[in-house]
Structure formats: C-alpha cells, structure tokens
Amino acid sequence: MRARRRRAIDSSVPGRDLEYLAFRAGLKPAVRLTVSGADLAAAGAHYLAVGGHLAFVELPEERGGNPRRPSPRVFRERTARGGALFVAHSPQEAQALAELERKLIRRGPHPKPSVHAEEAIAIGRGLGYPDCCVEAFAERLRGAPSRRFRGSLGCRLRRRPTENSDDYVVARENWTPRADARLNHLLFRAGVKLLSYTPCRYDCPAALAQADLLLAELDRVEPGAGAGLLQQLAVTVVAAADHARAIVELEGDRIVEAHGPEHPEGSLAPVEGDVALAQSCVGARVLADGTVERGKRERFPPVALRFVAPGP
Numbered sequence: 001m002r003a004r005r006r007r008a009i010d011s012s013v014p015g016r017d018l019e020y021l022a023f024r025a026g027l028k029p030a031v032r033l034t035v036s037g038a039d040l041a042a043a044g045a046h047y048l049a050v051g052g053h054l055a056f057v058e059l060p061e062e063r064g065g066n067p068r069r070p071s072p073r074v075f076r077e078r079t080a081r082g083g084a085l086f087v088a089h090s091p092q093e094a095q096a097l098a099e100l101e102r103k104l105i106r107r108g109p110h111p112k113p114s115v116h117a118e119e120a121i122a123i124g125r126g127l128g129y130p131d132c133c134v135e136a137f138a139e140r141l142r143g144a145p146s147r148r149f150r151g152s153l154g155c156r157l158r159r160r161p162t163e164n165s166d167d168y169v170v171a172r173e174n175w176t177p178r179a180d181a182r183l184n185h186l187l188f189r190a191g192v193k194l195l196s197y198t199p200c201r202y203d204c205p206a207a208l209a210q211a212d213l214l215l216a217e218l219d220r221v222e223p224g225a226g227a228g229l230l231q232q233l234a235v236t237v238v239a240a241a242d243h244a245r246a247i248v249e250l251e252g253d254r255i256v257e258a259h260g261p262e263h264p265e266g267s268l269a270p271v272e273g274d275v276a277l278a279q280s281c282v283g284a285r286v287l288a289d290g291t292v293e294r295g296k297r298e299r300f301p302p303v304a305l306r307f308v309a310p311g312p
C-alpha cells in the first residue's frame with residue numbers, strides 16, 4: 001500500500017464517480033460504464049437520481065478474450081451477467097449508443113477492424129470524446145500505417161487477438177520524454193484516470209481542455225481532490241504489450257523500484273501480470289526511446305512513459 005495514494009474517488013465501479021460528476025455537471029453528453037451484475041442496480045440508481053436515462057447491453061463472455069486461451073484479465077469474471085451501461089441526457093441518446101454496442105456484439109469478438117471502426121467512431125462521438133482522439137482510435141483499429149512504425153506494431157499485435165494492446169501501441173507510437181499527467185491513460189484499469197478514452201497524443205489540446213474541466217469539477221466538489229488525483233497520475237508507468245502495468249522509479253536510466261498499480265476492489269485489473277511485470281523491471285535499463293531492456297530479446301518490449309503534472 002502506498003501512502004501517497006489518496007482515495008479521493010470511490011472506484012468500486014471503475015471510474016464511476018468521476019464519470020458521474022462529469023455527467024451531472026453537463027460536461028459529458030453520455031457515459032459508458034462496464035459494470036458487473038452485482039453493481040448494475042447501484043450504478044443505474046446513481047444516474048437515475050440526477051435525471052440520467054439508461055440503456056443496458058449485456059456483454060457476451062467472449063468479449064473478454066479468446067475463450068480457448070483464457071485471458072489473464074479478470075474481465076469475464078467481473079462482468080458475469082453484467083455489461084455495458086449507457087447513460088445519456090435523453091432516452092433516445094442512450095438507446096442509440098446501446099444499439100451501436102449491440103451491433104458490435106452481433107459481429108462476434110473479432111470483427112473486421114474496418115467495420116468495427118465505424119461503430120467505434122459513432123460511440124466515441126456519442127460519449128463526447130474529441131474528434132481527433134476518436135479518429136486516432138479508429139485509425140489504429142483499421143491498421144492504417146503509422147508514422148513511426150508504418151503500422152507494423154499495431155498490425156502485428158492485432159494478430160494476437162487475446163491481447164488488448166491498444167494502450168501499449170499508443171504509448172510506443174506517441175512516446176515522449178515527458179507526457180502530461182492529465183492524459184495518463186495507462187492506469188485506467190486501476191481506476192486512476194481523468195479521461196475515459198485514450199488521447200490521440202500526449203499533448204492533445206482537446207483532451208487537455210476536457211481534463212481541465214474535469215479537474216475543476218472534482219475540486220469544486222471536494223477541494224484538493226484534483227491535486228490528489230494528479231499526484232497519482234504523475235508517475236512513470238511501464239506498459240507491457242499484454243496489458244500488464246507497473247509503476248516504477250528510475251535512477252539515471254535504471255529502474256530501481258517497481259510495483260504494480262494499486263487496484264481498488266472491483267476494478268478490472270490483471271493484478272498477477274502487474275506484479276510479474278514489476279519484478280521483471282527492477283534493474284532493467286530504459287533506452288532513450290522509452291524501451292525497457294530486460295536483458296532478453298523481446299519482440300514487443302515494455303515501454304516506460306514518464307507522466308509529469310503541469311507546472312503552476
């Protein structure tokens with residue numbers, strides 16, 4: 001347990017409270033929550049009380065990964081008889097988003113990326129994500145050539161359908177020596193996040209503007225909570241291609257300390273993978289492009305990204 005973690009946000013349903021605050025304040029047109037069967041009623045009641053309209057889509061088990069190769073993630077277990085809960089300011093908007101999700105599900109767990117991208121764009125827009133970030137996500141889904149990796153990283157990784165590696169691809173392709181902590185999307189599964197989407201880059205003005213509105217709302221509701229969350233986000237995170245995460249400390253270019261992100265009860269977290277990743281990182285060298293060199297040849301080596309809180 002890290003003393004510095006400040007429980008400003010109840011993450012018993014991942015991201016629920018920040019999403020809720022943003023929805024209630026009118027900062028988001030709609031939200032999408034992945035909820036377990038046990039949390040569904042409480043999450044729904046929360047939003048109904050502030051005038052939200054709900055639409056629920058039960059997620060099939062295989063959405064959590066390839067059933068023949070059980071996922072290290074606990075997604076399937078956690079969402080048993082649960083699914084995606086859409087909340088919007090009108091019943092039509094909530095239903096429209098749910099219908100898009102159902103379309104995705106009907107296509108099966110691994111639909112053609114080009115087709116999948118259309119619904120993903122529509123859902124992202126409906127949830128109020130910036131166009132640039134939605135487009136970047138769709139581009140990754142389509143496997144369009146990227147500037148630095150000519151598409152190879154995302155495309156090669158996608159051939160391993162059990163790996164939900166989108167965050168890793170983004171961290172590699174947009175790597176920068178100092179990323180803005182407000183856009184830290186790598187601790188999402190630990191419930192530590194401001195945004196509920198992946199930014200197109202680590203200085204995206206549209207995403208930063210949304211992050212600032214959320215921070216202001218958080219501080220309005222609980223003074224100091226925004227600073228507490230920023231402190232949790234301003235860390236160096238190692239992201240592995242298999243979705244594991246570690247928070248690390250460096251001395252020079254060496255990782256001298258590492259631990260898995262602290263996962264609140266109920267979050268969707270691959271805790272075992274996180275611990276193994278943290279252990280394997282201690283003593284590793286971090287190269288100038290963020291690659292974590294663990295003393296063995298790796299096709300998809302982990303990447304270390306330093307998130308820094310914005311200056312005063």
Ligand SMILES: [Zn+2]
Nearest residue numbers: 132133200204
């Ligand atoms: Zn963007």
